[in-house]
Amino acid sequence: MATKSSHEVQSRRREKRTGRENLLGHGEETKPRSRNLGEIVAKYRKSKDASSLAMSAKNKLVQRQEKLGKINNQTEELEGNSEDYASLANELLRKIEKRKWWQI
Structure with missing residues (x-):
């Protein structure tokens, strides 16, 4: 009986995966990583100035009205x-x- 190489085993596993797994990755790879507060604030912080936030909201409202x-x-x-x-x-x-x- 011939033994299979690890490369052959991995290629067979890839073939058996569903389309979603092929697109998004397999199992543990799709788990979100934890982020600290500093990373979250840095990503979603726009401006702490209330007047600039109000101006931005007003501009968006005007665009929606148009x-x-x-x-x-x-x-x-x-x-x-x-x-x-x-x-x-x-x-x-x-x-x-x-x-x-x-x-006719």
Whole structure:
């Protein structure tokens, strides 16, 4: 009976893994590492100044309002186009209903 090398065993294990394991890693490798308070504060700290936080929130609010305005305009345009299409389709249907079968 032939023995398998560790390389062959590892390659077979990789083949047996699911798609999620291949993408994210295997088992213990996906566990989050612990971070200390200093690392967390350094990553998520933006500014301690209240006025700059308020200004940033205001800018984001203005951007959202602009986006909603654009979406509202697009919605109104689509509504108008759909009404035009519906009236054109009804007009075409009336014309076709008036025709006789030999005129088609």
